Amino acid sequence: MSKQHSDFAPLNRRDMFYAGVVAFAGSLFGPRAARAAAARLPVRAGGPAVYQGFGVRPFVNCTSTYTINGGSAMLPEVIEAMNDASYYPVNLDELMEGAGKRIAQLLQVEAAMVSSGAAGAITCATLACVAGGDPEKMQQLPDTTDLKNEVIVPRWSRSIYDHAVRSTGIRMVEVGTLAELEAAFSPRTAMATGQINLANDGNPFTLEQFCAAAKRRGVPVVIDSADRLPLVPNPYISRGVDLVAYSGGKIIRGPQTAGILAGRKDLIAAAFMNSAPHHAFARAMKVSKEEVAGMVKAIEMLREGKRNRDAEDDEWRAWFRHIIATVSKVPGVSGTIIEPKDKAYYPTMRVIWDPKKIGYTAGEVGQMLLAGEPRIMTHAGLNENDRASEMLIRPAAMWPGEFQLVADRLHEVLSKAPGPKAKPSYAAPAGDVRGLWEADLEFSVGSVRHTFYLDPKGNAISGQYTGRLVKGPLSGHIDGNRVQFAGGGRIEGANLRYTYKGAIDGNRMSGVVELGEYGTAKFTAARKG
Numbered sequence: 363m364s365k366q367h368s369d370f371a372p373l374n375r376r377d378m379f380y381a382g383v384v385a386f387a388g389s390l391f392g393p394r395a396a397r398a399a400a401a402r403l404p405v406r407a408g409g410p411a412v413y414q415g416f417g418v419r420p421f422v423n424c425t426s427t428y429t430i431n432g433g434s435a436m437l438p439e440v441i442e443a444m445n446d447a448s449y450y451p452v453n454l455d456e457l458m459e460g461a462g463k464r465i466a467q468l469l470q471v472e473a474a475m476v477s478s479g480a481a482g483a484i485t486c487a488t489l490a491c492v493a494g495g496d497p498e499k500m501q502q503l504p505d506t507t508d509l510k511n512e513v514i515v516p517r518w519s520r521s522i523y524d525h526a527v528r529s530t531g532i533r534m535v536e537v538g539t540l541a542e543l544e545a546a547f548s549p550r551t552a553m554a555t556g557q558i559n560l561a562n563d564g565n566p567f568t569l570e571q572f573c574a575a576a577k578r579r580g581v582p583v584v585i586d587s588a589d590r591l592p593l594v595p596n597p598y599i600s601r602g603v604d605l606v607a608y609s610g611g612k613i614i615r616g617p618q619t620a621g622i623l624a625g626r627k628d629l630i631a632a633a634f635m636n637s638a639p640h641h642a643f644a645r646a647m648k649v650s651k652e653e654v655a656g657m658v659k660a661i662e663m664l665r666e667g668k669r670n671r672d673a674e675d676d677e678w679r680a681w682f683r684h685i686i687a688t689v690s691k692v693p694g695v696s697g698t699i700i701e702p703k704d705k706a707y708y709p710t711m712r713v714i715w716d717p718k719k720i721g722y723t724a725g726e727v728g729q730m731l732l733a734g735e736p737r738i739m740t741h742a743g744l745n746e747n748d749r750a751s752e753m754l755i756r757p758a759a760m761w762p763g764e765f766q767l768v769a770d771r772l773h774e775v776l777s778k779a780p781g782p783k784a785k786p787s788y789a790a791p792a793g794d795v796r797g798l799w800e801a802d803l804e805f806s807v808g809s810v811r812h813t814f815y816l817d818p819k820g821n822a823i824s825g826q827y828t829g830r831l832v833k834g835p836l837s838g839h840i841d842g843n844r845v846q847f848a849g850g851g852r853i854e855g856a857n858l859r860y861t862y863k864g865a866i867d868g869n870r871m872s873g874v875v876e877l878g879e880y881g882t883a884k885f886t887a888a889r890k891g
Contacts, residue, residue: 404763421737422764426612426710426756427589430879431739433611433618434758437663440616440656447655454639454651461654462630465622468665470594473630475623476610476657477637478647480588483607483623484526484555486644487584488513489636490605490629491553492530493643500635500642504531510552514543514581516572518565519556523586524855527555530643534854540567540575547579555584561598573602582629588612590706591664591671592624597706605629610653613708613758616660620653675702675709678757681765682711685755688769692776694719713772714752721780724750730775738771788821789842793866795823801862801887803875812860813890814849823847832858845871 410420425431458475465474477483492510493499499509513527517538524534532552537543554576561569576583582604589612598606605625611618623633637644649657663669679699686697694716701709715722722730728742742753755768795816803810814836816825827836827849838847843865850859862885864873871887 404761406761419737421732421739422767423759424738424740424755424757424768426758427609429611429618432759433609434613434615435761436611436617436656437615437660437669439663439668440659443659444617444652444656447652452651457651457654458634458649461658462634464658465661466624468661469592469596469622469624471596471599471624473625473627475630475634475637476649476654477607477621477623477633478649479611479619479621480586480607480609481523481526481621482637482644482647482649483621483633484523484584484586485529485647486633486637487582487605487607487623487629488527488530488532488553488555489643490632491582491584492532493632493636495632495635503643504529506531510550512548512550513552514546514554514576516543516556516560516565516567519560520855521557521586522856523557523588526586527553528854538566540571543567543572543575547575547581551579551581553584554581555586558585558587558590558598560585561601569598569601569603577602582626587706588621592622592661593706594665596624597704599625605633610657610660613706614660614664615758617653617656620649620657622657622661671705671708677762679709681757681760682709682755684765685711685713685769685772689713689772689776692720692773695776708756708758710754710756712752712754715776715779717751718782719779720751720776721783722776723748723783724753727753727772727775731771734771734775736767736771738768786839788839791818791821791840792843793868794818795840795845795866795871795889797889798891799871799887800890801871801885803883803885805883806881814847814887816847825849827851827860829858829860838862840866843867845873 413420423431427434462473462475465476466472475486477486489500489503492506493503502509511532512535513532514535514537515524517536520534520536528534535546537546554572556572559565560572573583583602584605584607585598585603586607587598588607588609590608591613592606592608596606603625605623608614608622608624610616610620610622623630636642638646638648682697682699689695689697695713697711697713699709699711725743725748728740731738731740731742740753740755795818798813798815801812801814803812810830812827812829814825814827816823818840821839821841823836823838823840823845825836825847827834829850831853832851834849834851836847836849838845845866846861846863848859848861850857859878861876862873863876864871864885869889873885875883875885877883
């Protein structure tokens with residue numbers, strides 16, 4: 363992989379122009395940042411100044427394939443193919459047909475199409491199963507009156523990405539056992555689906571049993587394999603799956619907003635008819651000619667021996683060993699490499715510290731890495747417990763050399779950490795918050811009323827939370843007249859969490875509700891009993 367990166371001449375003509383970096387950092391962040399950048403921040407292609415005009419600071423991305431952080435590092439050959447494609451107009455029907463045939467040939471599957479990411483692939487697969495190639499059904503959706511409108515999914519294989527299926531107007535039917543699976547099929551069943559954990563050992567039924575039950579009723583099976591490589595032979599199609607979705611912006615390292623749907627020829631044809639550029643439900647899920655060209659190039663790199671995945675993994679392991687050796691110089695800090703279970707994934711690593719010696723939480727470390735120069739985005743404080751004493755690092759969005767920046771910054775942050783974090787000390791509660799409360803939440807647009815029951819014991823708070831649709835336990839604390847607690851519950855495949863931070867004044871309460879990826883809301887609450 364090192365050689366690959368050094369050979370990308372069209373896109374890396376100015377690999378390390380430090381003087382340009384100093385000028386950029388000085389103009390954007392001031393002299394101090396310029397001094398820090400002088401020895402450490404590389405320039406690729408035209409440099410990060412492309413973001414300067416609208417005030418966005420790029421970062422070293424240790425979260426690998428997270429969409430919110432831009433996905434993995436696109437292969438430079440993919441970028442070049444997309445650039446070349448931008449200069450020539452083509453007919454999208456002809457392009458999609460040719461690209462699909464080429465990808466199907468490379469992946470040794472019956473058919474394939476380029477989609478708007480894995481989510482777009484799943485939506486188009488659902489449309490193929492519900493509307494098929496019938497133009498009237500296509501125009502009727504998302505109204506599913508008199509259409510097949512149910513999709514069977516194992517309970518343990520649901521996720522927030524189910525929205526890609528549910529957006530078409532269908533209803534998800536959960537099953538938990540083989541008996542429930544067999545009983546769930548009806549004339550309304552359009553599809554059976556799930557995540558890649560359907561193929562894991564230890565489930566209530568196997569992937570083969572899932573597929574066999576569906577095939578006996580003529581129901582297609584669709585698997586969301588967004589973050590995996592499309593292996594040959596395909597490990598899901600070979601076990602009975604009809605369609606498999608992949609993201610282009612993850613370990614395939616293609617365009618972030620493209621993906622692949624692969625499998626049965628008839629269903630692929632119907633999926634494409636339901637998608638852009640055609641005027642059907644998925645018209646909005648456009649894929650540009652540039653993305654199509656980039657997606658084909660990414661698969662060619664993968665399947666024609668131009669990209670050595672074993673060499674990539676070996677290079678990433680070397681990065682990890684360097685990071686581990688560097689951070690382990692700090693007493694109480696260690697690291698470990700986590701090997702993938704199969705060739706469809708890649709190695710990651712974990713940095714671990716002893717909270718008795720390092721008085722920082724993962725959330726605090728993540729904030730310091732992101733606030734520094736260069737900025738480093740990690741999982742710490744994102745999908746990991748803010749109060750944990752460890753953090754995950756994933757490599758697929760990192761460029762050669764950046765692992766040294768990560769190692770040095772982590773060493774710097776952890777070596778300056780205070781001693782053990784003291785247990786939080788709270789003031790005596792300013793009042794008794796026990797009872798049922800009604801809270802009015804004001805979003806950026808719209809409002810809603812939720813309720814919660816608080817049961818305090820000293821400074822600790824437990825209780826029950828009830829939203830418009832979700833319900834579940836809550837927990838938190840009271841510190842003088844300040845209160846903080848979180849609760850929520852599951853709706854469809856999503857787990858929603860509402861974190862309240864506010865002040866109490868007798869039978870009134872007000873403050874802010876943190877909504878995770880959905881921002882914040884203001885709230886006022888009144889005790890009702």
